[in-house]
Amino acid sequence: MNISYIVLIPLIPLAVFLLLGLNSKKIKPTISGYIGVLGLSISAVLSYYTAYKYFFVSGKVDGVYQTIVNKSVWMNFTETLHIDMGILIDPISVMMLVVVSTVSLMVNIYSRGYMKGDDGYTRFFSYLSLFTFSMYGLVLATNLFQIYIFWELVGVSSFLLIGYYYTKPSAVSAAKKAFIVTRFADLGFLIGILIMGYFTGTYDFETLNNPEGSVILNWASTSFMGLSVITWALILIFIGGAGKSAMFPLHIWLPDAMEGPTPVSALIHAATMVVAGVYLVARLFPMFYFVEHGFALNVVAYVGAFSALFAAIIAITQTDIKRVLAFSTMSQLGYMMLALGVSGYDGHEGVGYMASMFHLFTHAMFKALLFLGAGSVIHAVHSNYLKDMGGLRKHMPITNITFLIAALAIAGVPPFAGFWSKDEILVAAFEHNKLIYYVGVFVAGLTAFYMFRIYFGIFWGKDKTYEHPPHESPLSMTLPLMVLALLSIVGGFIPFSELITPDKLGFEAHLNYPLAAIAISVGVIGIALAWVFYKKENSLSDKYATAFGPFYKWASDKFYFDEIYLFVTKKILFNGISRPFAWFDRNVVDGTMNLIGNSTVKTANKIKGLQSGKFQDYAFSFAMGAVVIAIVFIYLWTN
């Protein structure tokens, strides 16, 4: 399979970014919108073509999906250790190409309507293209260093887009928070990469991931504090992934990131960038699985499960619909992580891995849809808060229907996409770890409950007093909604188990009826509870909120994690470490430097008399200079 054309997929958005970014004042907004959509359409078509060719025509050799790599050496460190640049094509990277292309394209089309009349219209589209370029680069990376480079680029574009409304202080601080928290996590990632390179002598995914390769077979050769160094490296790399994927306790940036424009939240903070962490673990899955009997993988599983539960509880209490969706995203990402964590490697054992990727795919579709739907609602009522919404189903029929489809999908109601992927995750968890299975089932119920809480809150109930009567959004916004709704309906029927498995062989998946029945009934119970509580406005929910008392308050204040972080950074780090250092820097370091500087200037002023302008003096010092040098070196220095 010839893959050289694939390099165009990232390069086209890069070209769009440069074109729009360098000419943002010259290009008319409407034209820049078209350029952005056009560029991404080409990339999307190429991605779909690649997916078709790879999965159904020429990707399989002897029943195994091949890993196709096209790379060249970029930088040499030692004879064996070098950084390459290139593209890597295997089932998960092709699937990610499809996800990124689809959501990016839909968000670009949607933004043409949503951002209309905004001052930085062209800037917005150039940032979107930059992000898409970085995300493609991340997905196609052939080695740890390349993925790290694009990982950071993705972080930068996320920073730029969250802070897009840079005149709003809250947006600026949210952008900073997202950047700093993910950077902090990336520090772990970088250290992990360096450890990996030092002990294995390679950054290359193919070499690292080979189950019969020397890296995996020799994992036990060096150990540190009771664990293999490779396990440490994997855990550090997972910290990087946890930062991007907003896993507990590095999740605090994601809710604040909702300050960005809603299409950005749909693209970056729901469908693509935040799954980078999941993708990273999947990318290194053979290492996670084989090294030290999957110790690092267990860490992934428990962190994922806890994050899923933690975020779902908080989501119930939030009143800003975008924040509910943000916590829901975090919860679903936890789901994907836990699925990876409970996966095996061979044959049907790999169901967790498959389910994780499956859920990544379906979640991208329905969560992007939820965000874009929320954006459509926000566009109509000019508020993020649930209390300002109600009865919108009459005014916005398309948004209502598509949002409902997405809510059903995430709640796991058949036949919508989310049911199939979530079911596989629960099957994998059931087979490997009962505790995680129970957490998963409970979270599924919570998910259905909070999602229908906001659905009923937005679209049912009584009309609120609106500034002007809400109306349905223009076609440029509803079209992406309809496309994504369609994908949320049919996405579950894609035979993922035959396409994406750890051993790349594929297997036949069967619905496990008892488990499916449990999952469905939990979902339905969640929906039913939401119906009782929120279909009509009543005091029932408030009563239960008071009944839970302090626990409700904790959850709605996000368990005070922001406050804890602030305490640690502001009170302990700033006061205890930064201030003394700043004092030392200002007084001792600067003082020394000023002293040197001042004395230099003073010396310069004192010696100015030497240059008298009289030739006699010059001749005297010339002759004396020669004589003194001669005498000194003849009589003092040489003997």
Place this chain on the structure above:
Amino acid sequence: MNFSSFLLMRQEILLLTIILLLVAAEIAINKTKKQSIVHLAIFLFGIHTIVGFFPVQSNSLFGGMFRTSELIHFFKNVLNVGVFILLLQSADWLEDKIVNQNKGAEFFILLFSSLLGMYFMISSGDFLMFYLGLELSTLPVAALAAFEVTKRISSEAGIKFILSAALASGVSLFGISMLYATSGSIYFDDIITMISSTNLTILGFVLFFAGLAFKISLVPFHFWTADVYEGSPISVASYLSVISKGAAVFILMILMFTVFKTLMHVWENIIYVVALATMFTGNLFALRQQNMKRFLAFSSIAQAGFILLGLITGTHLGTASIIYFVLIYIFSNLAAFGVVQAISLKTGKENMNDYEGLYRTNPNLSLVMMLALFSLAGIPPVAGFFGKFFLYTAAASEGYYLLVFLAVVNVTISLYYYLLVVRAMFLRTSDHAIPYFKNRLYMRLGLLVTVIGILVLGLYSPLYDYIFELSKNLN
């Protein structure tokens, strides 16, 4: 003497021909078309520069008085390139001010004669040829320094230069006679075998060294520098600080690394002290200069101190790093002098505070100046950084860590005053900022070449590799 021996002296003969052609042209050219002498001279010298790049064989002539090799030939080419850029930058000044006084041809003849003297000096195989070359390279410059005879300050510069030069060459000749007395020969090859570190030899060496140190403006033989630079026409100051200094560094390096190699245990200490004195003096005096020419004078003294870092090593790496540094220094300093020249020619202003707000009115000139100063200060990624870097490497690899550290301290000081100019140009605003003007073609070419040099030389590694290979012939 046969034809192939002539080929060995190709550069000298060609330059001499150009000088004679210019004499003829001066007579032949119609009085109303005096400007054309400038075009003619630049054209002829351009050809000379290009022809110089054809390779030459290694051999010696006149019983060993004159010798040449690929390395020596390369030195001459470096000087040629420098002089050519200098001519481009001086063309406007010559056309506007000098040709009218019927002194156009005179300028070129004097300049080329001095360059011819440098050729002979670099190519010399004995002290006689060396001394003749030294004198030929120095005397015309005295006339050039006093070229603007109507200005008192220019005449003063001429007088100061000729007196200092006479003193220097006298002292140097005295030193050479002592070397002759101890070794019995003036041929370098003979001296190499007979030299030993007796007191008289050391005295002879020190006196000889003082003569060349004058040309390189090493402390304490540097006092003439600032006064002469300030008084002379900018082209001449530029020539003194770049070409004259470069040639003297080359011959000093050749002699110290071959003839006086046996005395290395003596001269490495001398160089150590002189290097520190030169760097500190140059930098400390440069700190408080207001006149750009004086400023560049002291900066060039400090730069000479850095060159000694390579000289002190006596190694192959040292040779390569000196040649490389001088080459880069030629480009950087010519760029700085070129900008000063352009501004002085249009406005007559030469002080640092006249440069305030220059970036708003003349952004291109300011950028050239900034690049030049960054290169002189050694800020990556411009060429000057690599030049200094290799010098440090050479000195550090011979164990001169303290010297390298003090050199770095000096770089820090120099950074301060180089940035003073940058601050004046970019950050300060002024009501009397120099208004926008457009340079003529020659000046723009002259500046463009230097900018390309500053940006490319440091990154184009084959050049350094080539120099590195060449330098193996010396040590």
